[in-house]
Amino acid sequence: MNILVLGGDGYCGWPTALYLSQRGHNVAVVDNFSRRLWDHELGAQTLTPIRSLPERLRAWERLSGKAIKAFVGDVTNYTFLTDVATEFEPDVIVHFAEQRAAPYSMIDREHAVFTQMNNVVGTLNVLFAIKEIQPSCHLVKLGTMGEYGTPNIDIEEGFIRIVHNGREDLLPFPKQPGSFYHLSKVHDSHNIAFCCKIWGIRATDLNQGVVYGTVTHEIEQDETLINRFDYDEVFGTALNRFCAQAAVGHPLTVYGKGGQTRGFLDIRDTVRCIELACLNPPARGEYRVFNQFTEQFSVLQLAQMVQATGKKFGLNVSIEHLPDPRVEAEDHYYNAKHTKLVDLGLEPHLLSESLLDSLVNIAVRYQDRVDQSLFLPRVDWRNTRNDRKSNPTYAKATTAGERVSAD
Amino acid sequence: MNILVLGGDGYCGWPTALYLSQRGHNVAVVDNFSRRLWDHELGAQTLTPIRSLPERLRAWERLSGKAIKAFVGDVTNYTFLTDVATEFEPDVIVHFAEQRAAPYSMIDREHAVFTQMNNVVGTLNVLFAIKEIQPSCHLVKLGTMGEYGTPNIDIEEGFIRIVHNGREDLLPFPKQPGSFYHLSKVHDSHNIAFCCKIWGIRATDLNQGVVYGTVTHEIEQDETLINRFDYDEVFGTALNRFCAQAAVGHPLTVYGKGGQTRGFLDIRDTVRCIELACLNPPARGEYRVFNQFTEQFSVLQLAQMVQATGKKFGLNVSIEHLPDPRVEAEDHYYNAKHTKLVDLGLEPHLLSESLLDSLVNIAVRYQDRVDQSLFLPRVDWRNTRNDRKSNPTYAKATTAGERVSAD
Numbered sequence: 119m120n121i122l123v124l125g126g127d128g129y130c131g132w133p134t135a136l137y138l139s140q141r142g143h144n145v146a147v148v149d150n151f152s153r154r155l156w157d158h159e160l161g162a163q164t165l166t167p168i169r170s171l172p173e174r175l176r177a178w179e180r181l182s183g184k185a186i187k188a189f190v191g192d193v194t195n196y197t198f199l200t201d202v203a204t205e206f207e208p209d210v211i212v213h214f215a216e217q218r219a220a221p222y223s224m225i226d227r228e229h230a231v232f233t234q235m236n237n238v239v240g241t242l243n244v245l246f247a248i249k250e251i252q253p254s255c256h257l258v259k260l261g262t263m264g265e266y267g268t269p270n271i272d273i274e275e276g277f278i279r280i281v282h283n284g285r286e287d288l289l290p291f292p293k294q295p296g297s298f299y300h301l302s303k304v305h306d307s308h309n310i311a312f313c314c315k316i317w318g319i320r321a322t323d324l325n326q327g328v329v330y331g332t333v334t335h336e337i338e339q340d341e342t343l344i345n346r347f348d349y350d351e352v353f354g355t356a357l358n359r360f361c362a363q364a365a366v367g368h369p370l371t372v373y374g375k376g377g378q379t380r381g382f383l384d385i386r387d388t389v390r391c392i393e394l395a396c397l398n399p400p401a402r403g404e405y406r407v408f409n410q411f412t413e414q415f416s417v418l419q420l421a422q423m424v425q426a427t428g429k430k431f432g433l434n435v436s437i438e439h440l441p442d443p444r445v446e447a448e449d450h451y452y453n454a455k456h457t458k459l460v461d462l463g464l465e466p467h468l469l470s471e472s473l474l475d476s477l478v479n480i481a482v483r484y485q486d487r488v489d490q491s492l493f494l495p496r497v498d499w500r501n502t503r504n505d506r507k508s509n510p511t512y513a514k515a516t517t518a519g520e521r522v523s524a525d
Numbered sequence: 526m527n528i529l530v531l532g533g534d535g536y537c538g539w540p541t542a543l544y545l546s547q548r549g550h551n552v553a554v555v556d557n558f559s560r561r562l563w564d565h566e567l568g569a570q571t572l573t574p575i576r577s578l579p580e581r582l583r584a585w586e587r588l589s590g591k592a593i594k595a596f597v598g599d600v601t602n603y604t605f606l607t608d609v610a611t612e613f614e615p616d617v618i619v620h621f622a623e624q625r626a627a628p629y630s631m632i633d634r635e636h637a638v639f640t641q642m643n644n645v646v647g648t649l650n651v652l653f654a655i656k657e658i659q660p661s662c663h664l665v666k667l668g669t670m671g672e673y674g675t676p677n678i679d680i681e682e683g684f685i686r687i688v689h690n691g692r693e694d695l696l697p698f699p700k701q702p703g704s705f706y707h708l709s710k711v712h713d714s715h716n717i718a719f720c721c722k723i724w725g726i727r728a729t730d731l732n733q734g735v736v737y738g739t740v741t742h743e744i745e746q747d748e749t750l751i752n753r754f755d756y757d758e759v760f761g762t763a764l765n766r767f768c769a770q771a772a773v774g775h776p777l778t779v780y781g782k783g784g785q786t787r788g789f790l791d792i793r794d795t796v797r798c799i800e801l802a803c804l805n806p807p808a809r810g811e812y813r814v815f816n817q818f819t820e821q822f823s824v825l826q827l828a829q830m831v832q833a834t835g836k837k838f839g840l841n842v843s844i845e846h847l848p849d850p851r852v853e854a855e856d857h858y859y860n861a862k863h864t865k866l867v868d869l870g871l872e873p874h875l876l877s878e879s880l881l882d883s884l885v886n887i888a889v890r891y892q893d894r895v896d897q898s899l900f901l902p903r904v905d906w907r908n909t910r911n912d913r914k915s916n917p918t919y920a921k922a923t924t925a926g927e928r929v930s931a932d
Contacts, residue, residue: 196634227603227653231646238645238712239638242705246634249909270694271687280678280687280699285858287677292687292696293715298649301719305645305712308700312708316852316906445723451692499723502656 121396122206124148124193124244125214126186127171129346130260130329130388134212136336136343137389138396139184146187146206147171148199148215152236153346156222156353162492165347165362165484166332177342193240196247203251210396212258213244216306220264220297220444221352221497225504230298237302238309245313256399257321258392259310262303263381263411263454265325267294268447273454276323276407296446297499307407314405321404322395326388327381327411330357331473332480334386345385347480350492356417357382357469358477359493360424364435365481366488370425373495374442376418377449381411381456384467394462409456412466427474431482443495528803529613531555531600531651532621533593534578536753537667537736537795541619543743543750544796545803546591553594553613554578555606555622559643560753563629563760569899572754572769572891573739584749600647603654610658617803619665620651623713627671627704627851628759628904632911637705644709645716652720663806664728665799666717669710670788670818670861672732674701675854680861683730683814703853704906714814721812728811729802733795734788734818737764738880739887741793752792754887757899763824764789764876765884766900767831771842772888773895777832780902781849783825784856788818788863791874801869816863819873834881838889850902 121138125131126147139145149171157163169177171188179185187206191198193215203211216237217223223233241259248255266273269292278291290311293304310321332347348354349362351371360370383391391410400406421437428435442448460466467473481488497504528545532538533554546552556578564570576584578595586592594613598605600622610618623644624630630640648666655662673680676699685698697718700711717728739754755761756769758778767777790798798817807813828844835842849855867873874880888895904911 227649230653231649234645234649234712234716235642238641242634242638242641246637246909269696271689271692271696278687278689278699280685282678282685285678289676289678289699290701292685292699294697295715295719298716298719301712301715304715305641305708308702308708308711309641309705312702312705317909502653502724 119143119209119396120207121145121210121212122148122202122208123212123214125216127151128153128214129348130385131214132174133334133337133345133385134214134389134392135186136178137334138393139178139186140182140336141393146189148189148191148193148202150190150192152217160350160352162350162352162489163487165349165481165487166344167487168344168346169342174343177340181340193243194236196243199243199247200251203247208252208255210256210258211244211248212392213241214260215240216260216302217299219353220299223297223299224497224499226502233299234302234305238305241306242309245310245319248319249313249317253318254402256396257310257319258395259306259321259323261307261323261325262300263325263327263409264300265293265295265304265307266291266454267296268450268452269294270451273409275409275455275458296444311405314403318403320400320402322400323405323407324391324395324410325407327383328355329383329385329388330355331385331477332358333476334389349488351495352497357420357424360421361477361481362488363493364424364428364433364478365485366490367434368490368493369436369438370421371493371495372417372421372437372439373444374439374448376421376439377416378446379414379416379450379452381409381414381454382469383411384469384473386467387412387464390464391459394459394464398462408458409454410459411456413468414452414454423474427471427478431478440495443498445499526550526616526803527614528552528617528619529555529609529615530619530621532623534558535560535621536755537792538621539581540741540744540752540792541621541796541799542593543585544741545800546585546593547589547743548800553596555596555598555600555609557597557599559624567757567759569757569759569896570894572756572888572894573751574894575751575753576749581750584747588747600650601643603650606650606654607658610654615659615662617663617665618651618655619799620648621667622647623667623709624706626760627706630704630706630709631904631906633909640706641709641712645712648713649716652717652726655726656720656724660725661809663803664717664726665802666713666728666730668714668730668732669707670732670734670816671707672700672702672711672714673698673861674703675857675859676701677858680816682816682862682865703851718812721810725810727807727809729807730812730814731798731802731817732814734790735762736790736792736795737762738792738884739765740883741796756895758902759904764827764831767828768884768888769895770900771831771835771840771885772892773897774841775897775900776843776845777828778900778902779824779828779844779846780851781846781855783828783846784823785853786821786823786857786859788816788821788861789876790818791876791880793874794819794871798866798871801866801871805869815865816861817866818863820875821859821861830881834878834885838885847902850905852906
């Protein structure tokens with residue numbers, strides 16, 4: 119199967135490309151290195167010293183005997199994208215090539231507009247390219263569980279049967295996204311569903327939870343293949359960031375009460391879910407949605423787990439509750455369904471002590487690369503201009519349980 | 526009340542600006558004349574010979590003694606927009622300044638991307654400008670009934686109470702828009718709701734039905750104030766287009782069976798609804814939705830009404846069923862609520878014989894300006910490249926009742 123991975127140099131895209139290649143698929147990656155650029159913009163870097171894409175690809179070919187072709191360019195450039203599709207003839211396009219950080223989209227107007235334009239135009243281009251170049255190609259698109267927000271009812275996988283005034287219909291699940299980034303994914307979802315209907319495109323929208331971990335079976339074979347590990351407030355996801363904080367003796371930064379509950383998954387399950395979607399394509403014209411996560415945790419629960427793991431390492435790990443820079447409920451009902459990928463054969467890697475040990479271990483190994491000034495939240499949802507160099511709002515932590523949010 | 530009308534030179538924006546001015550509000554308009562430009566692009570023109578904006582405004586001041594200030598520029602230019610907001614200090618921003626034609630958005634990829642970028646960025650800019658310049662300003666935003674699509678349940682006004690697995694919540698009504706244009710309005714709605722939540726903006730989203738008519742009380746006072754009357758397949762809405770077709774002896778072009786049912790309203794009700802929204806603002810932080818239409822009709826019903834009116838004028842009006850260029854259900858359940866504006870005092874102008882007479886009269890008066898080649902649909906939802914100059918698909922009409930759509 120020819121699988122084209124858009125955003126194949128990124129945190130999820132890179133391990134996905136390796137996994138699919140290892141599994142015998144013919145893989146090519148597309149990337150414009152935006153993610154590496156944003157590190158420069160933010161003065162941040164991945165905890166792990168990742169190599170350049172050519173170096174990574176050479177190492178993979180040396181180790182596995184399998185070549186992954188790279189196309190360098192931007193999916194918002196339609197000519198580039200159609201040239202790639204014409205040359206590679208993908209059976210599946212896996213689309214990770216979006217700006218993926220909520221805080222980045224909330225920095226200011228320019229970042230909000232960039233995020234929505236970049237993500238929406240990129241996905242529109244992919245849809246047009248499939249229709250025009252490779253109409254039977256299956257689009258596997260990364261959405262986010264954040265599209266749903268935190269409704270007071272169970273979250274279904276994409277659609278909900280609604281009975282109303284004696285009639286009923288199966289309708290898209292209502293969306294209540296919580297940042298300009300999450301909104302961009304909601305826009306994508308609506309655009310994709312429409313194109314499936316009018317053009318007979320087949321698409322799988324993977325509403326992914328928060329990913330943790332950094333190592334997969336392929337990546338651990340050689341240091342040159344090492345994956346990103348982001349710990350900064352903008353791109354670092356909760357569990358990874360907590361592990362980096364624990365490693366250097368910084369308090370774990372929990373926003374507000376920490377009762378915010380989300381779906382999480384191991385990066386080894388991300389790559390497997392992608393393959394399961396590829397191997398089990400929907401029919402032409404079908405738009406389907408899978409909720410891609412394996413367990414629910416509150417942010418405070420995660421922090422407490424990292425605290426316990428830290429003790430084993432002899433680390434003194436404290437938890438500090440900061441004013442929540444996001445506008446979100448800090449205590450809410452949350453029960454999201456996630457059976458469709460399990461039905462296709464996913465065997466989840468549940469969050470374990472050994473995984474936490476491994477993550478803290480990695481963080482300790484690279485602790486010299488940690489810039490602690492990047493831990494504290496500087497992007498406040500309530501401001502339209504967040505100067506990330508000097509925002510005094512979050513300089514002082516508050517005590518746990520204190521009511522800090524106006525939500 | 527200072528009311529800034531974005532898109533104040535357009536089909537709905539112009540009569541709205543006049544009405545609000547007549548009612549004693551301090552009105553300014555913003556326009557970049559996109560709508561006039563698209564006429565040039567499409568080789569089309571309004572049936573009525575509209576005057577330039579400066580000429581219109583001079584005539585209005587001469588007649589009414591009231592000045593309407595004009596700001597010429599593009600709302601996607603943030604500097605321009607914030608300069609206007611700083612100078613005019615609006616209490617309300619009425620936002621019509623979007624690309625509003627579904628067929629225009631379906632011409633090709635460039636038009637799809639343009640429509641979504643133009644509309645989404647414009648609205649994001651308006652939201653940021655309100656937050657940064659005039660935070661208590663009320664945003665009155667034009668949405669569309671087309672955001673809902675045609676679900677098999679009653680359509681509520683923006684939100685629906687869902688009971689599911691023993692729990693319940695009031696959630697955004699699921700959206701199933703039917704074109705890249707309608708999708709852009711859905712994207713806007715999600716963006717607006719979010720900004721109300723995080724920034725305390727007050728907003729009214731008016732999900733407007735299909736507007737018919739061209740004359741309001743203000744406009745009929747002087748020929749110089751004459752409003753647009755679009756009859757082409759791209760910008761001409763169903764009833765107006767049928768009247769122009771009847772006037773010149775062209776068959777009424779009904780797409781498919783004509784069972785497509787939508788909400789409609791008289792342009793005199795559009796302007797009144799806008800004022801009702803302005804006079805009754807929501808609380809800070811509230812995002813509310815009104816369904817702005819007064820009656821439901823199927824497209825075939827409208828055609829039959831125009832046919833009957835034509836007979837009175839001695840016109841021989843036939844109805845032809847063309848293959849539906851859109852991907853839509855031609856026969857479906859449709860029952861949309863629309864009580865909130867009536868509760869605020871709207872007294873609807875229901876579609877009457879006299880209104881139909883007046884519309885056909887106007888069409889007859891300007892029949893020399895009709896270009897009949899603009900009647901036939903050339904933008905097919907199923908194609909990604911619609912050459913509007915020569916599309917043979919719709920050259921030949923089919924007989925009524927024939928199954929012509931694959932929907």
